Amino acid sequence: MNISAIWIKRPIMTILVMFGILFFGINSYVDLPINNLPAVDFPTIMVSASLPGASPETMASNVAKPLEKQFSTIQGLSSMSSQSYTGSTSIILQFTLDRNIDACAQDVNSKIAAAQGDLPTNLPSPPTYEKVNPSDQPILYFALVSETMPLTQLNDYAENYLAQNFSMVNGVSQVITYGQKFAARIQVNPKLLAKQGIGIDDVERAVKTANVNLPGGTIDGSFQAFTIDSNGQLMIGEAYRDVIITYKDGTPVRVKDIGDAISGVEKDKQMAAWYSTREKTQRAIVLAVKKQPGSNTVLVAEGVKELVPRLKSMVPESVEWHLLYDASDYIEESIQDVQFTLILTIIIVLFVVFVFLRSFRSTLIPNVAVPLSIIGTFAVMSILNFSLNNLSMMALVLCVGLVVDDAIVVLENIVRRMEMGENATDASFRGSQEIGFTIMSMTLSLVVVFIPILFMPGIIGKLFHEFAVCIAAAILISGFISVTLTPMMCSRVLKGFHEKKEGRFYAVTEKGFQTMVGFYGRTLRWVLTHRRVALAVTVLVLVFSGFLFMKIPKGFLPTQDQNFMMAWVQAADKISYDDMIRHQSELNELVKAEPDVKDFISVASMNSYNNGIVFVMLKSMKDRKRSVDQIVADLRPKLNSVPGLLVFPQNPPPIQIGAGNALAEYQFTLQGSDLTELYKYAGTFEEKMGKLPGLADVNSDVKLNMPKLFINVDRDKASALGLSLDQIQNAFFSAYASRKVSTIYGKLNQYAVILEVQPQFKSDPDALSYLYVKSTANKLVPIGTISTIEQTVGPVNVNHTGQLNSATIAFNLIPGHSVGEAVDATHRMAKDVNLPQSIVTGFQGSAQEFQRSFSGMGFLLFVTVLVIYMVLGILYESFIHPVTILTALPLAACGALLTLWVFGMELDMYGMVGIVMLIGIAKKNGIMMVDFALEEERTKGLNSEESIYQACLIRFRPIMMTTMAALFGTLPIALGIGAGGDARQPMGVAVVGGLFLSQIMTLYITPVFYVYFDELNRWLGKRSGRKEKTV
Structure with missing residues (x-):
């Protein structure tokens, strides 16, 4: 049956079907969302x-x-x-x-x-x-600064106007404000409280009753209704100064008599932010905009930025806006570069095909398949709610060299028949029928390569899902085009060989091509007569492949240069808030002095006094010579020169895995029930990991030296004086914990009323003795008479993992070292530490996902080969011939590993997926050889050696054309051109290297194995008394 016949006979139907693919593909492309990577929702x-x-x-x-x-x-x-x-x-x-x-x-x-x-x-x-969603980082950062406006008022504008309007933009999920929210702070003097005989709980009750917001009801008159309202609320801090706490001898005692009330901020010892350029540094309010999962990053960012001019009119002119970070800039740049790479690849492939065919008409036919296959894939992406991202676009770039293959094979066979004297129509009918089974074998066996990727577990499976589907869809569409449009165009566009008058270019190139075929024929004949040599070479290649796999460094996901970096900051456990501000200000000056820094945001005291973070925006890549990784490496010693600070700069990973607060990208966790024992071994691991080669910024979340004051209450004495532990704890809570005792309900927001002692009583531990607690007998009892105070130290934080106490050692990598090396070195080091059985260890976050991914990669490759074998076995109705075809796979893998090793690259997940792709590409040569060899045996009665020899010579040109098209089509990715090119490069290098070596060796190795397996097949047939069918 010739499935191409109807399409050749009905050209109008063929053209309209192709127009439908083109039309719906273009319409789908316009509506596809644009993102950096596929949506991975945790x-x-x-x-x-x-x-x-x-x-x-x-x-x-x-x-x-x-x-x-x-x-x-x-x-x-x-x-x-x-x-x-x-x-x-x-x-x-x-x-x-x-x-x-x-x-x-x-x-x-x-x-x-x-x-x-x-x-x-x-x-x-x-x-x-x-x-x-840990992987869903903010797409926009705004900094608001003002020379004259207080931070609390600036914060109000940010929260109440800007954030609310940004949240209404289609696709925005959350707007986070990092700022200083207004609060009324009641600050009491313990000495004055004692002098007046007032307990701090009395102040709490007075403030609560002085600030109320209850409904007043309504009055319904005969002609008019009234809503009752009153001045129940005190809206500013200073208004609380006149609040009456109690009466002494008929005279009111007000808040101002025992302290003060001020308008301040809710978190006065936390979240201090600066915006800095090379010219100046200012305190700032920061807005971070997050998008909804699956939404178009570029459109969401544009929608938010379009609001800015209108929103500027809602805030005073003294407020300056600064857009620090815009994720859409890098995404647009990288997608544009990938689109350029796609166009460049199409041109290269077109040129490669022209060099082999040496005819503009012949070249036109297979190259029509390229844009149609790519554009048709856009329609599939739209149906499946995919986006245009770096991985899906990279898939389409890689497809260019693959989708042209089927059309090349069909065209070459039709041209070959025309060169034998047939006219264009007859050659199209017979040539397409002759090659139809080969096309089906090549297409289906290539598509099934990507099925295992669809079922990869975890994050990597989610990440590469769109990649695999896009390639599979493009290959299926190209297979359909090659058996429909290609033979139809051949029947109309091509002229008979006897009608053509070839030019000088054809004559020169034809002579060179025939010389190449002649050389190949002579060397192949020698190899077929010395098959043991070829077998020995194959064994050596297999051994060498194993050596390379063990030797080459293993990575996870490659870093990207997005003109952005960050640095976590950590100070001593005992540092005060004011001292942390001074230290971070010094750090800001060092960052400001870096020549490649454009601007940055610095935040001090985020979760506790002793930590902070710096978000740094770098100059565009075209305006600087160093990559972000080089800048991070150069900044590390400079930033750590600030006395009292440990700074951990890093290039943020392309996708955030894990949701912890680690200060570095990779984490190693210890878990145990005994906290003392756990902390002891955590210190041991931190010390030993700090000495491992390749690890930088090694730090532990175990911080045990935070100064503490332990109040040891004499319970019997307290009870005798009429005091309960609850009363004592509440007194401390109200005095030193910035207790929220009431709420101010504004028109657009709510604000806290905070009770505390005055600042001078918070800075001196001896001031605790001034605190008094009112007993049930209405008498004030000084804390010092019922307790003793002891200065100790304690942890800054206590962490749990899976309900067990845990300690995490985090680290970054020094450039030139891989996560695989770090994981292996850490495991070896852990074996040398005699850990008790009560403590278990393991990696978390990216390092854990790396382990999972590589541990399952061997099985994935096995399943991929098995699926291809099953498909080929079904198509050829043979157990033996699929093995012959698959002999090219180890050679391709060796080429990929060797190329990565030579160029000093890691075998990361992109490279592994590239090797999976090679499995599908490399076996195409074997299919074309074996398919024609079987045909020669069946129709001409040739033996296995002669049939495979003739098949190799006949299929030499399409084999070279398809491989060169795929190789040169992948070359732009291997060169790492454009934004994000460094991340795509390992996959391109793996494919190019694998294709190059497999192309050279499979032209000789596959024929040898064909002969060996045919002899094995005959021997098995004699032993069993039957002969296996070959077709």
Whole structure:
């Protein structure tokens, strides 16, 4: 049956079908969203709880533990970790990728409700939760600064006007404000409280009753209705100075008599942000805009930026806007570069085909298949809700050299028949029928290569899902075009060989081509008569491939230069807020002096006093000579020269894996029930890992030297004086924990009223003796009479992983070292440490995903080869011939590994996917050889050696054409051209190197194995008394 016949006979039908592919593909392309990478949505929920003033140990045991116990029973929970700091706890819940995030949120909500009975009764509010996606980073950062406006007022504009308007843009999921929110702060003097005989709880009750916001009701008159309102609220801090606390001898005692009330900020010892350029540094409010999963990054960013001119009119002229970071800039640049690479690749492939065919008409025919296949793939992408991203576009670039193959094979066979004297129509009918089975074999066996990628588990499977589907779709469309449009065009466009008058270029190139064929024929004949030599070479290649695989460094995902870097900052545990501000200001000056820095945002005291972060925007790549990785390496010693600071600069990974607060990209975690034992071994691991080659910025989240004051209450004495522990704890809470005692309800926002002692009593530990607590007998009792105070140290934070106490050692990599080397070195080091059985270790985040991905890669390759074997076995109805075809695979893998090794590149996930692609590409040569050899045996009765020899000579030109088209089509990716080219390069290098070596060797090795396996087949037939069918 000739499936091409109807398409040759009905050219109008063929043209209209192709026009439909073109039309719907172009329309789909226009509507496709544009992103950096495919959407990888991790079902992740973050639960937050706060208890101001509570120690990390208290937060971990009293808040985190009860919640973790409930959460551990949720179905599909893959990991759970918590970080407890002074006054706050956050719990990260990550679920399996098959769980729906909304269903997870419902489960979490019900478990929070179930845990309420076990949580402290004095929590200011119940724990809250939010759906987060660790891989979904903000796409825009704005900095607002003003020379004259207070930060609190600037924060109001940011939260109440700008963030609200940004949130209404289609595709925006969240707008985060990093700033200083207004609060009224009641600051009391413990000495004056004692002098007046007032307890701090009296102040709390007075403030609560002085600031109320209750409905007044309505009055319905005969003709008019009135709403009752009153001045129940005090809207500014200074208004609380006149609040009456009590009366002494008939005279009111007001807040101003025992302290002061001011308009301040809610978090006065946290979240100090600066915006800095090379000219100046200013305190700032920062807005971070996140997009919804699956939305178009470029369109969302454009929508937000279009609002800026209108929103500027809503804020005073003294407010300056600065767009620090725009993710769409890099995405647009990289996508444009990939599109340029796609066009360049099409031109290169067209030229390669022309060199072999030496005819503009003949060259036109297969090259029509390229744009049609690519454009048709856009329609498939639209149907499946894919986006234009670096991976899907890279798939299309790689497709260019593949989609032209089928059309080349059909065209070459038709041209060959015309050269034998047939006219264009007869040659098209007979040539397409003759080659139809080969096209089906090549197309299906290439498509099935990408099926295992679709079923890869975890993040990598999600990441490369679109890549695999795009390539498979383009190959299927090209296969359809090659048996429909290509033979139809050949019948109309080509002239008979006897009608052509070839030019000088044809004569010169034809002579060179015939010389090449002649040389190949002579060398192939020698190889077929010395088959053992070829077999020995194959064995050596296999051994060498194994050596290369063990030797080559293993990576995970390549870094990208997005004109952006960041640095985590950590200071001594005992540092004060004011001292941290001074240290971070010094750091800002060093960053500002770096010549490749455009501007940056610096934030001090994020979760605790002793940490901070710097977001640095670099100059465009065309305006600097160093890559972001080089800048990070150069900045590392400079930034760490600030006394008292440890700075961990890094190039953020292209996709964030894991949701912890580690200070570096890779994490190694220890878990155990005994906290003392765990911390001991964590210190040992941190010290030993710091000495491992290739590791930088090694740090541990175990920080045990935060100064603490331990209040040892004499319970008997306190009880005798009429004091309960609850009263004493509440007094400390109100005095030193910035206690929220009331709420101001503004028109657009809500603000806290905070009670505390005056700043001078917070800076001196001896000031605790001035605090008095009112007993049940209405007498003030000084804290010093019922307790002793001891200065100790404690942890800055307490972490849990899977309900167990945990300690995490984080690290970055020095350029030139791979994550595979780091993982192996850490495992060897861990074996030398005599760990007790109660402590377990393991990698987290990117390092853990690297282990998972590479541990399953061997099985993936096995499944890929098995699927190809099954398809070929079904098509050829043979157990033997598929093995012959697959002999090219080890040769291609060796070429890929050798090329990566020579160019000093890692074998990362892109490179591994490139090797998987090679499995599909390299076996095409074998299919063309074996298919024609079997035909020669059946029709002419030739023996196996002669039939494969003739098949190799006849199919030499299409083999060279298809391989050269694929090789040169991949070359632009291998050269790493354009933005993001450094990330795509390993895949291109692997494919080019693999194709080059396999092209040379399969022309000789496959024929040898064909002869060997044919002899084996005959021997097996004699032993069993039958002969296996070959066709």
